[in-house]
Amino acid sequence: xxxxxxxxxxxxxxxxxxxxxxxxxxxxxxxxxxxxxxxxxxxxxxxxxxxxxxxxxxxxxxxxxxxxxxxxxxxxxxxxxxxxxxxxxxxxxxxxxxxxxxxxxxxxxxxxxxxxxxxxxxxxxxxxxxxxxxxxxxxxxxxxxxxxxxxxxxxxxxxxxxxxxxxxxxxxxxxxxxxxxxxxxxxxxxxxxxxxxxxxxxxxxxxxxxxxxxxxxxxxxxxxxxxxxxxxxxxxxxxxxxxxxxxxxxxxxxxxxxxxxxxxxxxxxxxxxxxxxxxxxxxxxxxxxxxxxxxxxxxxxxxxxxxxxxxxxxxxxxxxxxxxxxxxxxxxxxxxxxxxxxx
Ligand code: DAH
Numbered sequence: 001x002x003x004x005x006x007x008x009x010x011x012x013x014x015x016x017x018x019x020x021x022x023x024x025x026x027x028x029x030x031x032x033x034x035x036x037x038x039x040x041x042x043x044x045x046x047x048x049x050x051x052x053x054x055x056x057x058x059x060x061x062x063x064x065x066x067x068x069x070x071x072x073x074x075x076x077x078x079x080x081x082x083x084x085x086x087x088x089x090x091x092x093x094x095x096x097x098x099x100x101x102x103x104x105x106x107x108x109x110x111x112x113x114x115x116x117x118x119x120x121x122x123x124x125x126x127x128x129x130x131x132x133x134x135x136x137x138x139x140x141x142x143x144x145x146x147x148x149x150x151x152x153x154x155x156x157x158x159x160x161x162x163x164x165x166x167x168x169x170x171x172x173x174x175x176x177x178x179x180x181x182x183x184x185x186x187x188x189x190x191x192x193x194x195x196x197x198x199x200x201x202x203x204x205x206x207x208x209x210x211x212x213x214x215x216x217x218x219x220x221x222x223x224x225x226x227x228x229x230x231x232x233x234x235x236x237x238x239x240x241x242x243x244x245x246x247x248x249x250x251x252x253x254x255x256x257x258x259x260x261x262x263x264x265x266x267x268x269x270x271x272x273x274x275x276x277x278x279x280x281x282x283x284x285x286x287x288x289x290x291x292x293x294x295x296x297x298x299x300x301x302x303x304x305x306x307x308x309x310x311x312x313x314x315x316x317x318x319x320x321x322x323x324x325x326x327x328x329x330x331x332x333x334x335x336x337x338x339x340x341x342x343x
Contacts, residue, residue, distance in 0.1 A: 002054075005062055015069075017073035020078065100339055100340040103336075114235045131166070133176045134152075151196055171191070179292075180296045184218070186214060208312070213309070215228070217303065218302065220304045225287070225306035256284065256285070262279060
């Protein structure tokens with residue numbers, strides 16, 4: 001009996017467990033209820049009494065060794081099969097959420113592209129602006145209502161050697177900065193965020209986005225302005241798009257106009273977005289007031305120019321048929337995911 005135990009012990013030591021299948025084979029052969037070790041335990045009955053204790057101990061040792069070997073080798077096999085053998089290369093990978101560009105970025109990029117193609121560069125200015133660039137240089141009289149706290153977020157009071165600072169209320173401030181730093185010909189657009197002290201609703205927000213345009217050279221006329229804007233409307237909304245100009249007033253342009261584009265949502269038939277007029281206002285524009293040119297050291301006798309400012313949200317609204325302004329800044333992925341494929 002002792003010899004038999006020795007033999008089995010040798011066998012166990014030499015048994016190579018090289019995978020989960022082999023481990024199972026080992027378990028069945030030695031450790032299962034019908035396995036070799038169990039059988040040896042049954043034979044213990046026939047061992048003479050004086051040897052029972054010794055043989056019993058040997059058998060227990062044998063069982064322990066077999067169990068330890070099985071546990072360790074099975075663990076190893078499981079680990080290595082997980083690491084490589086268990087890998088299924090044909091399984092689909094984990095999904096990675098792909099981001100997308102914000103609808104306002106898409107529209108801004110398209111506006112820039114359209115104007116780039118006709119020779120406009122891009123210029124930018126600060127969102128925290130002084131009184132000169134946001135108002136005075138643009139010919140706003142001191143008592144103009146836009147300078148009121150009700151409309152503008154002032155962030156630093158003026159006086160005693162301190163400049164008055166506010167969040168810019170329009171990108172027209174960048175016009176002034178460009179004119180101060182360069183001489184005509186100037187052909188530039190200035191995209192950016194602007195701020196106004198307004199209650200947030202579907203139709204108004206305390207911040208939104210504009211693209212300013214400025215063209216100054218010798219002999220620039222109102223006809224150039226009109227044609228440039230018609231070209232823009234057709235590039236942006238399609239060949240069928242029409243524009244109309246309505247006389248208006250801005251301190252920094254003379255004459256001034258507001259521009260409507262034919263409603264793309266109802267094809268000018270009339271809908272609730274265009275309030276059944278067939279037209280939607282998209283921008284303000286005009287010929288740069290000589291006072292504005294002079295304030296930035298440009299000779300108004302020699303040069304003339306036009307300027308315009310459009311709302312990016314308004315263009316996006318037409319492009320994507322989105323009616324509620326708040327959606328653009330709420331960052332709801334269910335909204336943002338809809339713009340994956342671009343324009
Ligand atoms: N700054 C104006 C606004 O915020 C828009 C505007 C109107 C810009 C006429 C211009 C312009 O450059 O010529 O409503």
